[in-house]
Amino acid sequence: MTPHTRCTTDHEKIRTWIENHQGVPAQILGATWARAAGRLRxxxxxxxxxxxxxxxxxxxxxxxxxxxxxxxxxxxxxxxTAFRLMPRTPHPPR
Incomplete structure (x- = not known):
């Protein structure tokens, strides 16, 4: 990743970014394992x-x-078109 990386959970921003790069949502064929970050593409x-x-x-x-x-x-x-799916950072307890 470049030094100028942004992260979001906003569905519309994600969809727009992927579609603006002529991408479509996918997963590895037949993937059923629990680690979604390695499965979604x-x-x-x-x-x-x-x-x-x-x-x-x-x-x-x-x-x-x-x-x-x-x-x-x-x-x-x-x-x-490089992107990464990462675990969400948990919020610290208040």
Missing amino acids: AEFDRGRSGQDLEPLSWRAWFAIFDEHELTFCFPDDEDS
Whole structure:
């Protein structure tokens, strides 16, 4: 990731960023394991990534994203499609 990385859990910002980079929501084909950060993907090159991906609806993608309490981190670089899904930082007790 670049030094200028932003993170969000906002579904509309995530969807807009992925779609602006000509991506669609996906997951690794047949993935059923619990570690969603390794399972969820966005497919930017429509089958040319070399990975076996299956498309997901945005609703299904975000259901997994929220269920596993992930955050979406992405670069400010307009040309990059590199992003990372990270665990949400727990809020400190008050």
